[in-house]
Amino acid sequence: MRDDVMAVVDRGAYPDAVTPWERESWRAAVRDWVDGHLAERGLGVDGPLRVRLRPWSVLVRVPVTGQRAVWFKANPRSAAFEGPLTAALARWVPDQVLEPLAVDAGRGWSLLPDGGQLFRTVLEREPVDPREWESLLGQYAGMQHELVAHAAEIEHLGVPSARTADLPEVFDRLLAANPALGPDDRARLTALRPRLADWCAELAAVGIPDTLDHADLHDGQLLRPAPGRFTFFDWGDAAVTHPFCSLRVPAERARDHYGPEVLPRLLDAYLEPWTGNGRTTARLRRAAHLAWRLSALGRAASWGRMFPAAPGTAPGTAEGAAWLRELLNEPPFAG
Template structure:
């Protein structure tokens, strides 16, 4: 790809983040790959690149002649599964996710089409009632249910396995690896371990199978092509785990916008696709409360999926520890 186009670089709140974009050889190889993949689709770059650098990804908006821009994304090794996962989801649940234009699984690269307007942009532009959030949660839960038969296949793509029965072991690993907890915090978390094991056993006993957990499904990770319809993307934090762990981030964003009174409605909208024989509303609500708490493990783990810093150091230790401490907090809608 010609480098005569100006690149505008955005580092957000991470001015010191170390990414491979800083390496000229990597940058040249990535842009050449983009040019080749565009050419395979009969496309050519036309305009300045917009580069968004974060500790967990390199994202480049590539203007294209005669059509909407496309997006190049590079993931760290720990989330290099995102491109292959996105491609697989486009086959398994078409219309629910973006269909990549190209994927290089070995290098963690993907080229994605424009997905439309972000839900966040819609929220900033016009009044949106809570029922729109209920619709997105119903759609997302339905997609998770459709993906249950593919859980093992998702794991084979390299997506981390954090199945409900294994969450106590995930907790043990995260606690042992954390160096940002003070002694009192570590002791409080260690004392929680027996209760955590009981929560996992109780959650598994409800009988809702493990499937894909996005783990960070907020209004900036959703396109809204039309009212009541959404396209899901950005799977770098995903895991195969209890599906209800996905509810937390979405519901918290809605709570911040509308107040805590919306939480029971959002929870119940999310749970609708999971109703069925042998599962009472009370059981599902209790399961949602347990998963809300346990979802902190997935968020803590995701902060380990960063580009290595100097001498191999990985950022995100403080954020991971903060999420582990969330295990000590009661769910906002009680036990169900």
Template sequence: MRDLGTAVVDRGRYPDARTPWERESWRTAALGWVTDRLAGHGLRADGALEVRLRPWSVLVRVPVAGRTAVWFKANPPASAFEGPLTGALARWVPEHVLHPLAVDAARGWTLFPDGGDLFRAVLGRERVGPREWEALLRQYASMQYDLVAHAGEIERLGVPAARTSGLPAVFDRLLAGNTALGPDERARLDGLRPRLADWCAELASLGVPDTLDHADLHDGQLFRRSPGRFTFFDWGDAAVSHPFCSLRVTAERACERYGPHVLPRLLAAYLEPWTGDGRTAAELRRAAELAWRLSVLSRAAAWGRTFPGASDAGPGPGQAARRLLELTADPPFGAG
């Protein structure tokens, strides 16, 4: 394992991206760490590596003798919290997440077990109806609810704060720092600022506490363990924010697959774990409407963290600008 041997490298849509993998000293250190951590579990690497290089991570599938493969992930500094966060989640909500085999918080390295079938792979080979998406949203919301008590600890792990009361400041920072917005687009967003402050104040007043927001929970970010049961992973875009900000990405993917008529069912499934704390169904729905729109702030911030100082033509500012402009569109299940 300390000798690279054969490695199949996938660079996806980023053939020119520079990652630590290009440095021999880094590869040697990283793969040596994997070897040592496997040995600590009585395991041994055996076979060719599959390397996935993206600007936001290095991911290596490591075949292991006598069992399923394991995965090494290296995060950049902006998302180095992912390993410690995954380890903490395995303690707090063990039934919902992967349990890392090893974490090096200082270097942003994590060794994961194989999680089984991606939900995306299941969707590609089976007839899966909307009820599975309802189940995953219900399970995910239940996990978020259980993590409310740990929100402060999650922040102390380095997970970015995008708390409901602080979202106007997040918007100001994103708008000021974005280099891809045109003058007309910037003026539109500037004009939206007073309404955005009102939305944030109203959302905070509804009393749903901040907790962990995955910020990019789509069908490639979770494993389907069995019908109706899921394992959530890939927390590199996460933030501590309003929980309902998580709904949008998942619901949009399901609506793309089945049509917009499934959205009321998805919304009801997601909100179910949040009932019973004295809030009415109308209040929870209104909170979901507001958070749907405001969720783009965490997603825009994640692009900015991933590509700091990128040029106007780079993916960071452009993607962040597109997310910010989505603030001007009304949610699909109610006016903003």
């Protein structure tokens, strides 16, 4: 990417976000790194870059001569595991994820191929049967099941550990560290702590092993290369925790799209790969009910993975506080 390559910059709802993109030396290093990996493949940049700046990532669409664009992504240090995790997933579950073209774990950089259409784009363009979401959740749960054997390796890559039995301590850390909670909310959450510990113990007793939780599996983090088939990407919010914590985000998006009547079938589609070993449907539904509520901890934690902010600012704390308050709310299905 030469110095004279134009860039179209999108800051979204975060015009004041502080990212490394503001530093010319950093941009120059990125240009050299991307150019080098493209040159290894006999490729070069062809056209303006499209840059998306957020407090949690720098994402650059790089047009390439004669083929689909590639994507450069930079994570903050707290989410620098995403590149190594993506590479490892491409080895373990190659048909489910994107395989990175290059990863620099030390700098939190990844270079990824274009994986095709976002599921969100498909939803905006044409009617989509809700059974597509059932296929999505069944495929994703099956992948999580395959990754159970790799949970310790995933943690070794730097992915945060939030094991089911340890979630009360995760709650304690998040509550203590969040300055955006008012005294009333803080008191209500503190009073909830004994019940939360009971939920975690009950959930762990079901016997579903901890594995990879994407933690933000919405329609903008999914590719749909073909009807009923999905590719999973964007692992910067991930953690190793109870797998059922993954259900909430996609189920909420589908509910928003089709209405609450889709939830029972989505729940069945997600839980089907976890049947067996004497687990009853009622017990799995109870586990999903508990994990739906506890998933708020993972979402709250992910808002702490930001680039270093300007002095006196605390990006993500308001969003993290909102997710902690979600612990006070009942899930939208019985359990």
